[in-house]
Structure formats: structure tokens, C-alpha cells
Amino acid sequence: MLGLLSALALASLLTTWPEHVHAAYTPAPIRGVNLGGWLVTEQWITPSLYRSTYAEDEWGLCNAFGKDRCSSVLNDHWGSFYSRDDFVDMAAAGLNSVRIPLGYWAVDVRDYEPFVSGQYPYLIQAVQWARELGMRVLIDLHGAPGSQNGQDNSGLIGPVLFPSNETNAERSINVLRNLTEEFSQDMYGDTVMGIELLNEPRLSSNGTDDDFPMAQLKNFYTDGAHTIRSNDINDNINVTVHDAFWGVSYWANYDPTDSEATSPANMLTLDSHQYYAFAQQAAYNHDQILESICNTSQQLKQPQQQTGIPPTLVGEFSLQTGSSSPHGSEGSDEDQARRTWYRLFFESQIVGYSPNDAGQSSIGWMYW
Ligand SMILES: *[C@@H]1O[C@H](CO)[C@@H](O)[C@H](O)[C@H]1NC(C)=O
Numbered sequence: 001m002l003g004l005l006s007a008l009a010l011a012s013l014l015t016t017w018p019e020h021v022h023a024a025y026t027p028a029p030i031r032g033v034n035l036g037g038w039l040v041t042e043q044w045i046t047p048s049l050y051r052s053t054y055a056e057d058e059w060g061l062c063n064a065f066g067k068d069r070c071s072s073v074l075n076d077h078w079g080s081f082y083s084r085d086d087f088v089d090m091a092a093a094g095l096n097s098v099r100i101p102l103g104y105w106a107v108d109v110r111d112y113e114p115f116v117s118g119q120y121p122y123l124i125q126a127v128q129w130a131r132e133l134g135m136r137v138l139i140d141l142h143g144a145p146g147s148q149n150g151q152d153n154s155g156l157i158g159p160v161l162f163p164s165n166e167t168n169a170e171r172s173i174n175v176l177r178n179l180t181e182e183f184s185q186d187m188y189g190d191t192v193m194g195i196e197l198l199n200e201p202r203l204s205s206n207g208t209d210d211d212f213p214m215a216q217l218k219n220f221y222t223d224g225a226h227t228i229r230s231n232d233i234n235d236n237i238n239v240t241v242h243d244a245f246w247g248v249s250y251w252a253n254y255d256p257t258d259s260e261a262t263s264p265a266n267m268l269t270l271d272s273h274q275y276y277a278f279a280q281q282a283a284y285n286h287d288q289i290l291e292s293i294c295n296t297s298q299q300l301k302q303p304q305q306q307t308g309i310p311p312t313l314v315g316e317f318s319l320q321t322g323s324s325s326p327h328g329s330e331g332s333d334e335d336q337a338r339r340t341w342y343r344l345f346f347e348s349q350i351v352g353y354s355p356n357d358a359g360q361s362s363i364g365w366m367y368w
């Protein structure tokens with residue numbers, strides 16, 4: 001969604017993080033970053049790619065260029081935007097994981113869709129680099145056919161048409177099957193720790209005339225979970241589900257393969273994105289932001305056994321707020337109060353979203 005520090009800027013911050021973040025506890029909390037703007041482009045992340053067009057999403061970009069030129073422009077981007085050196089720097093900074101957003105069109109694109117494929121070899125390369133460096137990967141279906149949220153990050157701005165035609169779910173399930181078959185192979189070891197079925201699905205309100213009701217999302221999650229479990233031959237890949245912004249406690253005791261479950265499914269991860277730049281959170285002042293982080297943290301640090309909340313990753317967060325951005329006017333680096341606030345905001349989040357004891361729902365974080 002939104003983010004403002006590059007992975008490298010984050011890495012330089014992490015080298016100075018306080019000792020208590022490293023509290024002795026195994027398995028290590030997930031400390032990761034999203035490889036945003038790479039295999040799914042977003043205009044605000046790479047304006048240079050979009051400069052010669054009026055496009056606002058990747059669909060529009062490839063529509064403007066045509067498939068041949070889009071393929072050539074995007075291949076240059078995929079081959080240069082992240083390199084092995086970036087993975088080396090991330091590992092050296094103490095990061096142990098990355099989340100890689102992928103669009104369905106990397107695996108399945110139709111002639112009438114302007115999207116181009118060719119991302120897959122780069123995805124494999126990234127997983128291999130992560131493996132060499134002892135890092136883990138969460139692969140995330142960021143764009144589904146029809147769009148699951150109508151936003152640029154899904155590849156296609158507009159209405160949420162994913163739920164309008166069963167073909168869209170079927171195509172998505174085929175992509176999830178492909179990813180599971182590919183990355184459960186022995187050659188990748190246990191590098192891919194999870195596959196996220198669908199990023200940030202935008203459900204309609206709780207009314208009766210919903211276009212994308214929770215029940216339909218849950219049907220999709222059920223199919224996706226069966227697909228991963230039945231194709232993950234080495235049982236390494238956790239089914240990862242986004243909370244759809246309904247809050248983590250809604251998902252207590254959730255098992256996508258058993259609607260009568262009284263405890264969460266095994267090998268299930270919940271992903272909850274925490275932003276202070278959107279909706280009512282954008283109006284919070286600094287004190288309210290910190291209080292809200294504390295509230296989230298207290299919830300995530302409850303024992304799983306007590307709350308039934310599955311292992312939960314904060315798979316996206318950032319330093320953007322409604323009132324300010326860490327990338328401000330020229331010379332803002334000199335503004336010490338501002339720097340102090342961003343440091344507090346950052347450290348509060350990474351401490352708040354990390355477990356400090358076994359058995360808590362919290363399992364760590366990934367910066368966007
Ligand atoms: C669903 O999509 C498929 C493939 O694009 C199309 O053939 C079919 O007519 C659509 N069904 C409905 C009900 O719109």
C-alpha cells in the first residue's frame with residue numbers, strides 16, 4: 001500500500017536499533033520488508049516507469065505501451081530494481097524475511113488483458129538469493145483478476161470486480177496451485193514460509209446487498225487453503241490470510257478448512273496491515289498513534305491459547321501518517337524533533353509487533 005523508506009534506508013536504521021529488540025526468544029520474530037513496486041509496479045513508487053504515459057496502474061501502463069514495449073520496459077525494471085546486493089544488505093542489517101507481492105498475470109494472462117508476464121524467473125531468483133542468505137519468503141497474491149480492492153496495488157484501479165465472476169476465483173486458485181507446486185520443491189528447502197491467498201480484499205460494508213461479502217471471501221480462503229495443503233508436499237508453506245481490515249480478533253479460532261473449528265488451523269498465518277495514513281487513523285495525533293500501537297501490541301501479545309487468535313504477522317506498516325510524511329521538504333533531515341518522532345514511531349511499531357514470549361499471537365513484522 002503506502003511506504004516511504006526504501007528497504008535500504010530501513011536497513012541503515014536497523015543497524016542502530018536498541019538491544020531490547022533482540023530479546024532472546026526462538027524462533028526469531030519475523031523482521032522483514034516488502035519488495036514493493038517490483039513484480040507489481042505502482043505509479044507512486046516508480047514514477048519514472050510511468051512518466052511517458054498517463055497511466056495510473058500497471059494495466060494502464062501496458063495498455064499505453066502495448067505488450068511488446070511493456071514487456072521490454074518491465075524486464076529492464078525487474079532485472080534492476082532489486083539485486084543480490086540488496087538481499088546481502090538486508091541480511092546484514094538483521095532482516096530475516098521478505099514479502100514479495102505478485103500479480104496473477106505473472107502466471108496467467110489472457111490476450112484481452114494488456115498485462116505482460118515474465119516476472120516468474122525473477123521471483124525464482126529472489127527466492128534463491130533468500131535461501132543462500134538464510135532468509136525466508138512470503139509470496140503474496142497482490143493482484144487477482146477483476147481486482148480484489150480496486151486500488152493501484154492490485155494492478156487495476158476501478159470497481160472491485162473479483163467477486164463478480166467465479167472465473168476470477170478459479171484463475172486465482174490456479175495461480176496459488178502453481179506457486180505451491182513450484183516452491184514446495186526440495187530445491188527451495190523451506191525458504192518459502194507462506195503464500196498469502198489475497199492481499200487486502202476490500203469487502204463491502206456489513207449491509208445485505210454486499211458486492212463482496214465476508215462469506216464469499218471465506219469460500220475463496222477455503223479453496224485456497226485446500227489448494228496449498230494438498231500441493232505442499234513437504235508441509236513447509238503456511239496458508240496466509242489477510243484480515244480484510246476486520247481486525248485480528250474476528251479471526252479467532254479460524255480454520256479455513258473447518259467452519260466448526262474451535263481452535264485455529266495448524267499452519268495458518270494471519271496478516272494484519274497497520275497504517276496511520278488512511279481512514280480515521282489518519283486524523284490521530286502523535287499521542288493517539290502511540291496509544292493505538294500499544295493497543296494493537298497488547299492484543300497481539302496475548303497468549304494464542306487464551307484468545308484463539310492465529311499466529312499474526314503485521315505484513316505491512318509504514319511511517320506515513322495523515323499529518324506528515326518522513327520524506328518532507330528539503331532540509332527536513334535537520335529537523336531534530338521530527339527525527340525524534342519518526343524514530344519513536346518506528347521503534348514503537350517494531351517492538352509492538354514483535355513477540356516477547358512464546359505462544360503469543362504476534363510473530364513479527366514486515367515494513368512496506
Ligand atoms: C465470467 O468470465 C468468463 C471469462 O471471462 C466469461 O466467459 C463469462 O461470460 C463470465 N460470466 C459472467 C456471468 O459474467
Ligand SMILES: *[C@@H]1O[C@H](CO)[C@@H](O)[C@H](O)[C@H]1NC(C)=O
Pocket residue numbers: 106107108120178179181182
Ligand atoms: C508456474 O508458472 C510459471 C509462469 O507461467 C511457469 O514458468 C512455471 O513452470 C509454473 N510452475 C508450475 C509448477 O506449474
Ligand SMILES: *[C@@H]1O[C@H](CO)[C@@H](O)[C@H](O)[C@H]1NC(C)=O
Pocket residue numbers: 205206245246247250
Ligand atoms: C462486520 O461485522 C462483523 C461481525 O459483527 C464485525 O466483526 C466486523 O468488524 C464488521 N466489519 C466492518 C468492516 O465493519
Ligand SMILES: *[C@@H]1O[C@H](CO)[C@@H](O)[C@H](O)[C@H]1NC(C)=O
Pocket residue numbers: 193194238265266267268269311363
Ligand atoms: C506457521 O504455522 C505454524 C504452525 O501452526 C506456526 O507455529 C508458525 O508460527 C507459523 N509460521 C509463520 C511464519 O507464520
Ligand SMILES: *[C@@H]1O[C@H](CO)[C@@H](O)[C@H](O)[C@H]1NC(C)=O
Pocket residue numbers: 288289291292295
Ligand atoms: C486504546 O484502547 C482503549 C481501551 O480499550 C480505548 O479506550 C482507546 O480508545 C484505544 N485507543 C486508540 C487510539 O485506539
